[in-house]
Each structure stands twice: as structure tokens, then as C-alpha cells.
Amino acid sequence: MSFSLKAVEELASLHGEPEWVRVRRRASWAAYERLPMPSRSEEEWRRTNLKGLDLAVFEAWEPANGGAPADSIEDAAAVLRQRGSEPGQVDVGPELSAKGVLFMPLSQAAREHSELVEQHLFKGVDPERDKLSALHGALFSGGTFLYVPNGVSVEKPFVSQFWSSGGGAAVLPHTLIVAGDGSQFNYIDEFLSPTLETPSLTSGSVEVFAGRGANVGYVSLQRWGNHAWQFADQKVIAEQESTVRVVNVGLGGRFAKTRVEAVLHGPGASAELKGLFFGSGGQFFDYHTLQSHVVGDTTSDLLFKGALRDTARSVYAGLIRIEKGARRSDAYQANRNLLLSKSANAYSIPMLEIMNNDVRCTHGATIAPVDPEHVFYLESRGIPRASAERMIVHGFFGQVLDRIPVGQARELVESELEARLG
Amino acid sequence: MADFEIRDLRVSVEGREILKGVTLDVDKGQVHAVMGPNGSGKSTLSQALMGHPAYEVTGGEVRFKGVNVLELAPDERARLGMYLAFQYPTVVPGITMANFLRTALNAKRGYDGKDKTKAITPKEFRALLKDSMHTLRMDDSFLSRYINDGFSGGEKKRAEILQMAVLKPEIAILDETDSGLDIDSIKYVSEAVNALRGPELGVLIITHYTRILEHVKPDFVHVLVDGRIVRSGGPEVADQLETTGYAEWGVKEEPVAAGQLSGQEEA
Structure with missing residues (x-):
């Protein structure tokens, strides 16, 4: 079944979601139908070419399929395994459950912890931002919900592994992480598929809500096959005195566009945004980052490093935005690119919007071949x-x-x- | 036939001929000094011998162990037993000295990541470094730093000699190893080089000044002017240069005896 309102309804039924999720999916679908395909006349898409992407060819979801590789990260608090677009399986031991930790497929959480999920789902990521975000909002399939209550620390990481081996379909997981005040943990999203002939459409969007004083590490390991078109929206909302560290590893996809955005929402909040990507063949990577200092006494530290071989290309655009009242904000942004062949190329566009004078703000970008x-x-x-x-x-x-x-x-x-x- | 033979070596940089036919023989067990004023081609000689891609060899031969090394890639020359202590060692971020040295040692031992029995063990590695690090007054923290990153001028030069001690070359070229060194570093570096001297090592010291030769006594001294060796002899040649400078060859006001010790790093 291709993308349609019927597919949206059917998906919601398949995943057994409560009515409010279905209502939101419909709203996103309406936005999808209303919004035009992003065009290169828009600044964000100026160097990002969607030529070759035909949304009509994809199945709306991918049935679970076998052949998943062995767990790569074994020493974990719990591992959720999702195959294709269907809700994953996870076994959370009694110890975590006793602490009140919730770690489960997003659709199950929407049923069993409706209020908690409703408060947060798509409150960070905007499902009407553009046509592809709206598609994700309408047809997100599977995904993970993690809630760690106030004051709970979990030493070993939570892992979600999203595996796809179908090709020709949309696989659109959505991760929702709610970190209680003073909680501490690490979370890893692993996206992987073999490289297939038929293109597929993937996402890997994530929302992280870090409560007061929380300390959260989030890692995205993007290893989709080189047939995938990936569009992901990542959003971190950091409350007072919280620390969030995000690491993006981009290795897969024929085309991978990722927005990485951190909103420093409470004083003393700090976000570290790191990324590395390695492209070969004809791969294309696009990262748009935002460090948004809404209030003062906040820190953001961003470093994205990319190496490109063959005819691989990348676009990096990063914005530091410091609001008028955000005194004593401290923001750093750097993008470094290493070109390993003459035909590879990278664009880097650092941007600043600073409405307050009492801030520290540094940025820089480099694009260079390996030094002989x-x-x-x-x-x-x-x-x-x-x-x-x-x-x-x-x-x-x-x-x-x-x-x-x-x-x-x-x-x-x-x-x-x-x-x-x- | 000498162990290491340079025959009529001609080298151009950006289309300009810098070395105009250099001939030099070095036997293992000997220390040779090549002295010359600025612009005479000293650095070109050292870089070309090691195979820097920017230096185009237009003629001549360099024979070592029966092969013309000019036909080898730089890493092959190194594995054959050649070593260059750089005048300006480059900073390579992200690679620790320990990783770098271990990889270089493993490459020399023929370890390519497969046959683990060829790889150096941590214990061997440590033992190999211990004495040289002591002679060069380098502490362990140096190993976890990135290659030459944040090193002072003296530390960089000491690190070059440490690598030489570890890799045990048979022909070592020391390019202006004394430039930019404080008096202590000169002492440590010379001590380390002297400790390596022996029947299995031939050394080519390339220098503008006589200073390092006071610590590392050469057996032979050659004078390089305008891309040619214009005089060869024993240590007395360096003594002469110290009094007369390079004036004899029309080079003006270039002190050969280094008067002041610091701040003479050449740009």
C-alpha cells in the first residue's frame, strides 16, 4: 500500500494505537498533502538535491523480516529489537521495572501510558515542518519510548536496534525519551540494513526531554544500507541544570538528512552535540544543526566532523541562536571536513543569531584534503x-x-x- | 662499494634545480656531516633521500642494500632501514605517539594486522622505549600525546631521536636536528645519538652550524654550496668553516659557529 490516508488509518489499527494518536496522524497526513516538496529555492534545501526521490514508489510500511545480525551492543540495560516497521520486542528486567523505568515500543506506551506519551510526543519535533516531517508524523512506524523516573540512574545503556531488510518501503521509527529530574542514563539508537537494490525511505527521529538536573547521553548510529533515503529530525529540550550529550554517527544511506537541534530551556542547562560522518561512493549527507539558547547561563558545544571519499558530498549548516534575555550564554560550534578524493566535496555554512551582548560565542569551519x-x-x-x-x-x-x-x-x-x- | 651511495643526485623543486649532482658515500659505522649555508640544498637533500613527493629527482642514483632507493616509496625506504629526523616535525592530530610508534614498529616487523605473532607485545614495546626515553629525559605522558602536538621545539627534536632509537635504522639522516634547541636538549639529543652510534649505523648529519658537531663528532665533513659538494674531508673541515665561514664560496656573513642558542629556528 502506498502513502495514503487509508494507509495511515490501517497503520494506526495495526499498531493498536489509542484514538488521540490516530487523530494526530491524520493531522500530519493533511499537512503532508498540503505541503509542497521542499525546493532548492529554500535556503535549507539550496544544496540538497531531492532529484531521484519518488515518494510514489514506496510501500507505507515494511513487514517484520528476519535476518537481523547478532546484537552488537551486548552489555546493555535492555535491548529493544524492531524488525521492519512493526513494534519491537524488549525484555526489561525486574530491577529496572521496580525503579519505575519504562522502556517499550512507542505504540505500547501510547496505550499503557497514554498521558505521559501524549504530553511529549511531537512536542519537540514539529510534524508539520515540511512535507517529509509531515510524512513521518503521519506514518511513523514503531519506535521506542523510554522513561526514566526522577532521581533514577541506570549505568548500562538502553539500546534500540532498528533493522530493515525489505527495501521499497518506508521504515519510520520514532524515539521518545523522557528523562526525569536528576535521572542519569545513556541511550543508543542503532539503525541498520543491508544495502539493497530497491530504494527505501527511512527516518530515525528522536525527541529527548531532559528534566532538571538530568544527565543524558544519546547516540545515533546510522548504518542504513546505501539504498536508503533518510530524513530525521532530532530535538533535545534541556531543562535547568541538565546535561545532554548527543553523538550522531552517520555512515549509511544514499542520502541522509538529519536535523540536530538542542533547546537550552532552563538556566544551567548544557548540551554537547557531536557528530561524525564518513561518506564514500555517491553518498550524500546533510546536517542542519541548531543550538538555541532560550535562557541565560547555558552552554552548548558542537563539533561535527566529516570525511568524504570518492564522489561523496556533504552539507553542514549550523545556527547558534541566542535570545535577548539569554545572558552569559556560552556557545561553540565547529564543523571540520576532510576530503579524501578530488571528486568529494563539502559545504559548510555556520550562522549566528545573537540578540544579547553578554555572551561567549565561537564558531568555525574547515574543508581540506588530507595534509600530504x-x-x-x-x-x-x-x-x-x-x-x-x-x-x-x-x-x-x-x-x-x-x-x-x-x-x-x-x-x-x-x-x-x-x-x-x- | 659503500653501504649507502649517493651518485650524481639531481633534484628540482617546482621546476628549479636545487641539487646539481651530489655524490656521497656513507658506510655503516661512520658519521658524516653535510654543512652548508642557507639555500645550498641541505633540506632538499634530506627530503629527497626520504622520498618527499614535492622533490623531483631528475637524475642520479641512491643505492642502499643493492637497490636504487629512488625507485621505492618512502615507507619502503624506511622499512629497508633508512630514517629521517625532520627539521620541522609535523603535528598530526588524533594519533597518539604510542599508537604511531607501535604501528611503525609493527610495519617494520611485517605485521599487517593478520599474523598476530608478528605484532609487538605491550611488554616488548615498553622495554624498547624505556632506556631511550630516559636518555632523552622524556616521561611517559609523552606517549599518550598526539604526534608532536603541543610539543616545544626541543621536545619535537627529542621525539625524532626517540623514534630513531626505537626503529633502529641503518642509515639515519638528521636534518638540522640542533636548530631551535636549548643547551640541555642539545646535550640529551647528542647523548642519545652517540649511544646509537656503532658498526650497524651510518649517520648523515645535515647542519648549518658546527654546534652539534661538538657533541656528535663526525668522521667526515662535506661542504654543500649551491647544490654541489665543494669540499670533503675530515673533522678539520668543520673547524676551518668555524673560522672562515662560507665566504670562500662567495657566501657572505653567515656565522657557522652558532653564537646564541635559542631563537634560531629557521623560518
Whole structure:
């Protein structure tokens, strides 16, 4: 079934969602029908080419399909496994349940914890922002809900693994994380599929609500196959004295557009936004980031690093916005790009909107090939050229790898990079 | 036949000929100094010998262990036993000195990530570093720093000699190793180089000044002016240069004996 109101209704029934979710899906569908395809005359899409994307070819969802790989992150508090578009399976042990932790498929949470979910779902991410956001709002399929109550710390990470092996369909998971006041935990979203012939449409949108004094780590490991068109909206709302660390790892997709936005909503809030992406072949990555300082005494620290090979391309656009009343805001933004071939290219567009003078704000961007002096130096010590380049790229990503809050996730990313650089 | 032979080496940079036929023999166990004024081609010689891609060899041969090394990639030259201590060691962010040294050692031992028995063990690695780090007055924290990142001029040069001590080359080229060094660093570096001297190592010290030669006594001294060796002899050649400078070859006012010790890093 292709994208239609009928598909929206059917999906809501399949997932057994309460009426209010269905009502919202319909509203998003109406927005989808109303909104035009994004056009390159809009600033955000100026360098982002949707040519080749035909929304009419996709099935509205993908049935569960087997063949999922072994768990890559084993030492976890709990792992939710989703196959295709269907609600995932998760086993939360008695210990976490006793603490009041809720970790389950989003549709189940909408039924069983309706009020909590209703308060937060799509209150961060805007489901009418553009046509593709609206599509996600209408047809999000599966996804995860995590709630960690006030004062609860969980040492091991929560993991959601979204696996797709169908091709030709939309796989649109949505992650909703609600961190109670003073809670502490890490969460990892892992998106993966083999590379297939038929294109698929994926998302991987996430909303993180960090309560007062919460300390939350969120990692997105995007390893969709190179047939996927990915559109994801990530939004973090950080309340007073909370700390949120977000790491985006972009490795997959033929086309991957991700918005990464943090709203510093309470004094003392701090957000660290890190990203690394590695593109080869004809891959395209687009990151639009926002560091929004709504109130003062807030900190944001952003670093996105990308390396591109072959004819891969990337666009990075980052905005720091500091509101009028947001005194003593401290914002940092850097985007570094390493071009590993002459045909690869990267655009970087840093932007500032500062309405207050009493702030610290720094930004910068670089786009450069591998420094031949670096290669020569390593070669002069007997290290073959290919290894030297691999080490340099790996070293280039080091600052971001260092910030992945979970050791196993870091190792996974390192071995993925190793394989891709191979 | 010498162990390391440079025959009529001609090198151009950006289309301009810098080395105009350099011939030099180095045997293992010997220390040679190549001295010359600014612009004589000293750095070109060292970079070309190691195979820097910006230096185009237009003629000549460099033979080591029966092969013309000019036909080898820089990493192959290194694995054959050549080493260059850089005048300006580059900063490579994100790669720790420990990782760098271990990878270089493993490359030399033929470890390519597969046969683990060839890889150096942490214990061996530590043992290998210990004495040299002590001689060079370097502490452990240095190993966890990124390659040359935030190193002082002296630390960079000491790190170059440390790498040499670890990799144990048979032909080492020291390019202006004394420039920019304070008196203590010169002492430590010289001590380390002297400790490495022996029948298995030939050294080519490339320098503008006689200063380092007071600590590391050369067996032979060659004078390079305008891309050619214009004089070769024993240590007395350096002594002469110290009094007369390079004036004999029409080079003006270039002190050969380094008067002041700091702040003479060449741009």
C-alpha cells in the first residue's frame, strides 16, 4: 500500500494505537498533502538535491523480516529489537521495572501510558515542518519510548536496534525519551540494513526531554544500507541544570538528512552535540544543526566532523541562536571536513543569531584534503600509505569518538570505520 | 662499494634545480656531516633521500642494500632501514605517539594486522622505549600525546631521536636536528645519538652550524654550496668553516659557529 490516508488509518489499527494518536496522524497526513516538496529555492534545501526521490514508489510500511545480525551492543540495560516497521520486542528486567523505568515500543506506551506519551510526543519535533516531517508524523512506524523516573540512574545503556531488510518501503521509527529530574542514563539508537537494490525511505527521529538536573547521553548510529533515503529530525529540550550529550554517527544511506537541534530551556542547562560522518561512493549527507539558547547561563558545544571519499558530498549548516534575555550564554560550534578524493566535496555554512551582548560565542569551519605532510611523516616511519591515511582519518575522528559515552558503541563505530576505510 | 651511495643526485623543486649532482658515500659505522649555508640544498637533500613527493629527482642514483632507493616509496625506504629526523616535525592530530610508534614498529616487523605473532607485545614495546626515553629525559605522558602536538621545539627534536632509537635504522639522516634547541636538549639529543652510534649505523648529519658537531663528532665533513659538494674531508673541515665561514664560496656573513642558542629556528 502506498502513502495514503487509508494507509495511515490501517497503520494506526495495526499498531493498536489509542484514538488521540490516530487523530494526530491524520493531522500530519493533511499537512503532508498540503505541503509542497521542499525546493532548492529554500535556503535549507539550496544544496540538497531531492532529484531521484519518488515518494510514489514506496510501500507505507515494511513487514517484520528476519535476518537481523547478532546484537552488537551486548552489555546493555535492555535491548529493544524492531524488525521492519512493526513494534519491537524488549525484555526489561525486574530491577529496572521496580525503579519505575519504562522502556517499550512507542505504540505500547501510547496505550499503557497514554498521558505521559501524549504530553511529549511531537512536542519537540514539529510534524508539520515540511512535507517529509509531515510524512513521518503521519506514518511513523514503531519506535521506542523510554522513561526514566526522577532521581533514577541506570549505568548500562538502553539500546534500540532498528533493522530493515525489505527495501521499497518506508521504515519510520520514532524515539521518545523522557528523562526525569536528576535521572542519569545513556541511550543508543542503532539503525541498520543491508544495502539493497530497491530504494527505501527511512527516518530515525528522536525527541529527548531532559528534566532538571538530568544527565543524558544519546547516540545515533546510522548504518542504513546505501539504498536508503533518510530524513530525521532530532530535538533535545534541556531543562535547568541538565546535561545532554548527543553523538550522531552517520555512515549509511544514499542520502541522509538529519536535523540536530538542542533547546537550552532552563538556566544551567548544557548540551554537547557531536557528530561524525564518513561518506564514500555517491553518498550524500546533510546536517542542519541548531543550538538555541532560550535562557541565560547555558552552554552548548558542537563539533561535527566529516570525511568524504570518492564522489561523496556533504552539507553542514549550523545556527547558534541566542535570545535577548539569554545572558552569559556560552556557545561553540565547529564543523571540520576532510576530503579524501578530488571528486568529494563539502559545504559548510555556520550562522549566528545573537540578540544579547553578554555572551561567549565561537564558531568555525574547515574543508581540506588530507595534509600530504602528515602522510609523508607517517610513511617516512615505514607505515604504508593506505595505513597512514587510515590512521589520519581515524585520528581526525578521535575528538568525536572520545565523546561517545558508551565504550562498546565506540568500539563498534571504530570497527565500522576501519571496515569502511579498508 | 659503500653501504649507502649517493651518485650524481639531481633534484628540482617546482621546476628549479636545487641539487646539481651530489655524490656521497656513507658506510655503516661512520658519521658524516653535510654543512652548508642557507639555500645550498641541505633540506632538499634530506627530503629527497626520504622520498618527499614535492622533490623531483631528475637524475642520479641512491643505492642502499643493492637497490636504487629512488625507485621505492618512502615507507619502503624506511622499512629497508633508512630514517629521517625532520627539521620541522609535523603535528598530526588524533594519533597518539604510542599508537604511531607501535604501528611503525609493527610495519617494520611485517605485521599487517593478520599474523598476530608478528605484532609487538605491550611488554616488548615498553622495554624498547624505556632506556631511550630516559636518555632523552622524556616521561611517559609523552606517549599518550598526539604526534608532536603541543610539543616545544626541543621536545619535537627529542621525539625524532626517540623514534630513531626505537626503529633502529641503518642509515639515519638528521636534518638540522640542533636548530631551535636549548643547551640541555642539545646535550640529551647528542647523548642519545652517540649511544646509537656503532658498526650497524651510518649517520648523515645535515647542519648549518658546527654546534652539534661538538657533541656528535663526525668522521667526515662535506661542504654543500649551491647544490654541489665543494669540499670533503675530515673533522678539520668543520673547524676551518668555524673560522672562515662560507665566504670562500662567495657566501657572505653567515656565522657557522652558532653564537646564541635559542631563537634560531629557521623560518
